[in-house]
Amino acid sequence: MSWTCPLPLRDYPNIVLGHGGGGKLSAELVENLFLPAFRNSVIENLGDSAVLRVPAGRLAFSTDTYVVHPLFFPGGSIGDLAVNGTVNDLAMSGARPAYLSAGFIIEEGLPMTTLAQIVECMRAAADKAGVQIVTGDTKVVEKGHGDGCYINTAGIGIVPEGRDVGPARAKVGDAIIVSGTIGDHGMAIMSVREGLEFDTIIQSDSAALHDLVEAIFTASNGIHVLRDPTRGGLASSLNEIAAQSRVGMALNEEKLPVKPDVQSACELLGMDPIYIANEGKLIAIVSQSEAEAVLHAMRRHPLGVDSEIIGVVVSERPGMVTVKTKIGGTHVIPMQIGEQLPRIC
Amino acid sequence: MCLAVPGQVRDIFDAGGTRMGRVNFGGITKEVCLAYLPDIQVGDYTIVHVGFAISKIDEESAQKTLQMFHELGILEEELGSAS
């Protein structure tokens, strides 16, 4: 990272309460850290709000808060999650992401260089996603709160006409496609967390999916549902969609793409990759006749090379997701209660 | 009970008088206590439960079992499976 601490901030190697106070220290932080990173004409106005000109039509609006710990992990950081996460939520509604806000809650004592690194990750992710961060806020909380740094991002995007996707739109007979290997992000986090350490580096799959989504819409207009499975993994997203669309889902275990090292880590901890978070994958539920075309388009995209058709939407047992195992038996994949915990039994 | 996973011993070292090793589980390497398998060597396979290697995998026996499974099918063909 090429950021060097500019003069006014050099007196403060760590964030202090004053940086969130709205006074001189706050202003210096904005001028010398946030503005240079999120350089654009809107944010430089430093208005109370960002005023944006948007085309007429449907506006998608999403927000999410990021409380990941550790702040930096193999394959990413809270910074790129904060940008990619909201970009992805917008893209899953069929929108073209345009503008983000960024609200920071920083723990007193966070090193200035750490904050700068996080912000630099956000800048890089935003540039890659083609979005601008146009407004924000900073608060500082006392030491012992805030886990280093929490970030909220909200985003808006434009939904082009003709796109109508949503979790209640899955239809019986639809193909269920996943854009790549599952469980990467959650296992990357698990692998560095205290108490459960592995020596092999599993990388998070944090990525902005808007461009893959464009490729999907270009390939077909039979797209019914898009969802990026984050916390709770594939299982949770599919259960939610099944419930909202009032359909059942039948998956094929053999088709679920899992990286060997993620699979091994799950075996060791007694966890199931289908419940583990991703940050750069999507589920596409599309009409049966369009499935092959969509699959090919996805596989041609760098973020979708491992795409697979993993199952089909059925009428039996609405709201329930089942999977046929390699052995031949079938079992239900329920919504998990709380977090997945590693087990010895 | 007893989630125990098979892995291959990659190296062995001493940690304060306790025999430890690094075991590879399908691409994941983890530090494991080898104190209960004083004769295990690098390259051997073992099953690991809660960070402890508790048994060396008898590879010959494993192959015999798999061979037996394989032959199950052949026998079935010979008998002309009716069920």
Added chain:
Amino acid sequence: MKYLNEFRDGETARKLFREIDRVTTKPWALMEVCGGQTHSIIRNGIDQLLPQGIELIHGPGCPVCVTPLEMIDKALAIAAKPGVIFCSFGDMLRVPGSEKDLFRVKSEGGDVRIVYSPLDALKIARENPARQVVFFGIGFETTAPANAMAVSLAAKEKLENFSVLISHVLVPPAMEAILTSPINRVQAFLAAGHVCSVMGYWQYPELAERFSVPVVITGFEPLDVLDGIRRAVLQLESGKHEVENGYGRVVNFEGNKPAQEMLSRVFEVTDRVWRGIGMIPRSGWRLSEEYRHYDAEYRFDVQGIETKESPLCRSGEVLQGAIKPTECGAFGTVCTPRSPLGATMVSSEGACAAYYNYGRFVQIDQMAMA
């Protein structure tokens, strides 16, 4: 993963199903002792695909499920003490005590930490010399050597801020208790493969002889379980009742001698209450006199615990194989993984949780729309 994936092969599984079908001429009731085997059976749908006559009775081999309620309450009391760092395997976090569970204690401010290995708890103790670190040492004979090593190392290092809450349970006394029960229907056992990797199987020939039951040492992967069933059925069909090792790649007759030596030094046999079943004499391990100093039950004042089990909970009958989870009135209604009444609904290998999670519902449609 080598020595794992080969034992999950679908085509071989189908061959084994056909083979079991071919050799079965009468109905038989088998018990798989270990919760991990139950989990494998239900998750892979093995019970769905076996011939009609073969019944799998799920055994009490879920150490999480059988940890006595009083012990859970003691754990909760210790974990809630200020300054204590309470370390536990993940499995125990949601097991309901009389009032709450470890997860609740954590949310109320207790420093409860999940560890993968007891050695991780030792590490925490070394890194936090000013705080008392307690490790919840549950499990069958498979886990005992690991827990013993932690205690042994703590003693060697004179780690004064480390102690363990031990609640080990032993398999052979449980099998005997099942066989002597007046309601016993078990005709053959699939013995717990990983317990046997530590203890060997020299304890079983006497049981097999006395009760005329085949005992097949069985592994956990689908092919291992199927092969165990195949061998047990073959014995039953031909009137044999021998101890057979179906998990030869991991288990041998003697077991792990160094581990057994450590166990005999660190632990001593004791009577143990099995949650839901009751007291089984000489069916548990506690710390021996030499290591009593590291026993958390002695170090912390946890007297006067009054336990209170839910009157609706029938885990005991499930654990003894007397009823299937679906036969319990509370199953899927009042008792779910989200609000469990007993441990068999919490543990990932408790029969109730396995049935619920893998879809052996009574009222599927109601469930689906819940």
